[in-house]
Amino acid sequence: MPKAGSGMQPITSLDQMVDHVIRSGIKKKVAVACGEDQNTISAIFRAVKSGFAEAIMVGCKNKIEQRAKDEHIDPSIFNIIHVDHPSDAIDKALELVKSGKADVLMKGLVGTDEFLKAVLDKNKGLLPPNAIMSYVAVMQIPAYHKLLFVSDTAVLPFPDLKQKLAEIKYCIKMANAFGIEKPKVALIGASEKVSPNFPNTIDYSAICKMAERKQLPNCIVDGPLDIFLACDKKSIAIKGVITPVDGDADILIFPSLDACNSFYKGLMLFAGAELGGLIQGTEKPVVVMSRSESENSKYYCIAMSCLMA
Amino acid sequence: MPITKLDQMLDALKAKPKKRMVAAYANDAHTIEAVSNAIELGIIEGILVGSKTEIEKVCKAEKIDINKFQIIDEADEMKATYKAIEVINEGKADFIMKGLVTSDKYLRAILDKEKGLVVPNAVLTHVTVIENVGYHKLLVVSDVAFITAPDIEKKLVITNWVIKIAKSFGIETPKVALIAGSEQVSYKIPALADAAIISKMAERGQIKGALVDGPFALDVAIDKESAEIKKVKSEVAGDADCLVFPNYESGNVFYKFHTKLCGGELGAIVVGAKVPAVLSSRGDSVKTKLYSIALGAMNA
Numbered sequence: 115m116p117k118a119g120s121g122m123q124p125i126t127s128l129d130q131m132v133d134h135v136i137r138s139g140i141k142k143k144v145a146v147a148c149g150e151d152q153n154t155i156s157a158i159f160r161a162v163k164s165g166f167a168e169a170i171m172v173g174c175k176n177k178i179e180q181r182a183k184d185e186h187i188d189p190s191i192f193n194i195i196h197v198d199h200p201s202d203a204i205d206k207a208l209e210l211v212k213s214g215k216a217d218v219l220m221k222g223l224v225g226t227d228e229f230l231k232a233v234l235d236k237n238k239g240l241l242p243p244n245a246i247m248s249y250v251a252v253m254q255i256p257a258y259h260k261l262l263f264v265s266d267t268a269v270l271p272f273p274d275l276k277q278k279l280a281e282i283k284y285c286i287k288m289a290n291a292f293g294i295e296k297p298k299v300a301l302i303g304a305s306e307k308v309s310p311n312f313p314n315t316i317d318y319s320a321i322c323k324m325a326e327r328k329q330l331p332n333c334i335v336d337g338p339l340d341i342f343l344a345c346d347k348k349s350i351a352i353k354g355v356i357t358p359v360d361g362d363a364d365i366l367i368f369p370s371l372d373a374c375n376s377f378y379k380g381l382m383l384f385a386g387a388e389l390g391g392l393i394q395g396t397e398k399p400v401v402v403m404s405r406s407e408s409e410n411s412k413y414y415c416i417a418m419s420c421l422m423a
Numbered sequence: 424m425p426i427t428k429l430d431q432m433l434d435a436l437k438a439k440p441k442k443r444m445v446a447a448y449a450n451d452a453h454t455i456e457a458v459s460n461a462i463e464l465g466i467i468e469g470i471l472v473g474s475k476t477e478i479e480k481v482c483k484a485e486k487i488d489i490n491k492f493q494i495i496d497e498a499d500e501m502k503a504t505y506k507a508i509e510v511i512n513e514g515k516a517d518f519i520m521k522g523l524v525t526s527d528k529y530l531r532a533i534l535d536k537e538k539g540l541v542v543p544n545a546v547l548t549h550v551t552v553i554e555n556v557g558y559h560k561l562l563v564v565s566d567v568a569f570i571t572a573p574d575i576e577k578k579l580v581i582t583n584w585v586i587k588i589a590k591s592f593g594i595e596t597p598k599v600a601l602i603a604g605s606e607q608v609s610y611k612i613p614a615l616a617d618a619a620i621i622s623k624m625a626e627r628g629q630i631k632g633a634l635v636d637g638p639f640a641l642d643v644a645i646d647k648e649s650a651e652i653k654k655v656k657s658e659v660a661g662d663a664d665c666l667v668f669p670n671y672e673s674g675n676v677f678y679k680f681h682t683k684l685c686g687g688e689l690g691a692i693v694v695g696a697k698v699p700a701v702l703s704s705r706g707d708s709v710k711t712k713l714y715s716i717a718l719g720a721m722n723a
Binding site for chain 1: 574575576606607608610615616618619620621622623624627629638654655656
């Protein structure tokens with residue numbers, strides 16, 4: 115992974131991220147479990163063509179070759195490992211990543227539940243003991259002047275303090291890889307006020323104090339803040355709230371999955387946002403994409419996984 | 424100039440109109456002497472509610488001029504206590520002191536919903552002001568006696584009270600340290616998280632007129648060198664005016680260590696009722712009783 119901080123310009127768009135991955139000469143082996151569908155094949159093909167990924171397709175060889183040909187893709191661009199059953203495909207792909215023969219694990223045409231269950235498996239999986247699995251999405255929003263890292267859109271429904279801290283660390287690590295040395299972290303709530311009646315604000319206060327006491331990685335943290343105070347300097351002026359995040363957040367930590375999920379989907383649907391995202395906490399990057407995501411988003415996810423691998 | 428010694432309270436009071444204190448069931452020498460002493464120093468006017476016969480007896484034995492007191496004759500312990508409260512409720516006295524009545528009965532009377540001294544949902548808080556030769560100013564500490572295991576809401580009440588008391592000493596922006604076992608925040612230890620949330624509330628302007636920070640271990644709160652060694656950057660660290668303890672056990676040990684092993688002096692009152700309540704015990708020194716009365720008068 116390229117080290118942040120050594121004069122690297124912060125990346126401010128997802129295309130810049132892809133450029134950075136390509137220019138850095140990154141080339142990672144991506145093991146795709148059950149990459150038998152058109153969606154997965156198209157996305158991974160684009161990544162392979164861009165030069166930062168090598169694909170190891172684990173699944174039914176016939177199906178993979180046929181789907182590739184349907185898409186006018188020469189299947190010989192892929193390294194194909196044939197297995198008969200989808201569950202064997204997950205196991206085999208996991209084994210490749212675990213043994214170091216591949217750098218990234220990616221989900222193909224297999225149920226997310228089954229896939230994540232295997233990733234979480236104590237023996238064959240990719241989650242170290244006591245590690246917290248979470249999801250970080252990087253959003254490119256036309257109305258915002260830079261990328262926004264948000265968590266957790268997909269894994270932790272109601273993160274407790276310990277899980278929130280893990281989310282923050284994952285986001286910071288990713289922001290660092292994007293050349294953001296000291297990211298500004300906003301802990302999102304409905305207002306900036308603290309109240310014992312809102313448990314999240316208790317967690318947020320503890321997190322702020324931990325940052326003040328240098329118990330967190332290099333970053334600027336404040337919360338609770340609403341989205342306006344986190345991302346809009348004008349609101350800061352209007353409300354007169356003094357906050358080091360100062361309407362210029364790089365990272366938004368949400369109180370719940372519902373809130374974060376609605377935020378990102380709303381932006382994609384109504385504001386033309388694009389997104390890349392990765393499972394966090396695992397030994398190696400894990401790419402899980404839903405079928406509803408755009409082809410661009412899928413491509414960005416793979417590029418991000420290669421950046422973080 | 425802010426008050427930095429307990430004795431300076433006396434000078435401050437002498438310069439102001441005298442407050443009237445009523446002592447509930449003031450039948451014993453300890454109480455009568457303490458009130459007499461405060462009157463002699465010119466810091467209060469005193470009303471004794473108790474058995475006139477007993478009061479006369481004590482005054483004779485102790486050679487105290489009985490004429491300095493206003494006396495309300497009531498020989499029964501509970502009736503005398505309620506009478507003292509009535510005097511307050513009628514606006515004829517500004518604060519109250521416990522006499523020979525037991526603490527339990529005294530507080531029960533104060534907390535009485537109909538005849539007592541509290542508004543609904545009042546939280547009584549015990550505040551102690553400590554003078555220690557090892558520290559450059561007074562320390563307002565709470566709660567060392569009353570609220571045993573304060574939750575965040577109660578800690579906020581305590582915090583606001585210590586701020587108010589510190590302000591009565593002329594400290595414009597009191598520095599409040601929220602005490603815990605460490606300045607590192609951990610989700611496993613509630614005292615640390617509580618301190619973090621309270622200091623955040625202060626940062627957001629939800630606690631006014633003070634600098635509030637924590638969690639701090641005690642050394643970081645009151646010793647600049649410790650704060651520097653531990654690299655804690657805070658305007659409060661090493662220079663606290665007020666200490667809010669996470670529970671009454673820790674606060675109680677702190678103040679008793681101060682009085683019993685450091686020979687330190689203090690004054691203490693109960694706040695949160697309509698008027699300050701002095702709650703001195705027979706074990707208290709003459710000075711502690713005087714300072715507690717003075718503290719009551721300062722905040723009446």
